[in-house]
Amino acid sequence: MNRAPDRFQARIRHYTPERISPFNEANRAYPRARRTERDLLIDLLDPQPGGIIVDAMAGGGYLAEGLRARMGRSAKILCIDPAASFTRSIARDFDCLTAHADALPLPAGSVARVASLAGIHHLDRVQEFFREALRILAPGGRFALADVLDGSPAARWLNGPVDRLSDIGHDGTFPAAGDLARMLRTAGFSAVEELARAYTWDFPDLDAMAWYCKHLFRLRRADAGEVRGAVLDSLRVSTDDRGAHMEWGLVFATGLRPAS
DSSP: OOOHHHHHHHHTTTOHHHHEEEEEEHHOOOOOOOOTHHHHHHHEEEEEEESSEEEETOOOHHHHHHHHHHHHHEEEEEEEEHHHHHHHHHHTEEEEEOTTTTSSSSSSEEEEEEESSGGGGGOHHHHHHHHHHHEEEEEEEEEOOOOOTTTTTTHHHHHIIHHHHSOOOOOOOOOOTTOOOHHHHHTTOEEEEEEEEEEEEEEHHHHHHHHHHHHTTTOOOOHHHHHHHHHHHHHEEEEEEEEEEEEEEEEEEEEEEOOO
């Protein structure tokens, strides 16, 4: 089993219950804000009845909640995150494990799907995580993930204003175009596909957008007005009669564990 590097362990120590609470509060107050990216990932995952679905780097369970909404109570969803404060914060009707993504404590071939939403830029051992995902998948099982693309406006926002204004900083390592597909093939996946998608995070108004970003990204070094200004300076935002729309985007990738 691989041991997570000290740098990653140091980041995890920042994830105290007090710092995780605003993250979960944001997603639960505005569950539709990131709905597009979650739906895109679930579509690519193509979950089917029966079999276990692993939400890796699950955070507060945002992706798991979307899977449950799509599939109903019959879905067998297992949330795994390296931060115990995150796994303890996930709704109690989900099964949870605290474990590092490069050492998943599951038997080989034991799950039907593995998914990860916007989590791998925090990992030091992404290739090892991909190998673990392949190992735990049953033959024909699907892996789907999405993360911020290197050089994108989202990446500049996270490693710029979020790094400066968050009380824990942000130093993400983002995949470049083609990286996810290359690493999936190296891990042994077949039928690999990668696609960048642009869309918006949607809010009732600009004040809601600022509140959400302040809480989701833990921007404790700025008030709501300063957060609103930072978003408007860093990302394209539009408004209409439906609300405020913050431009965002992720790169999505999928692969299958070969049947033989």
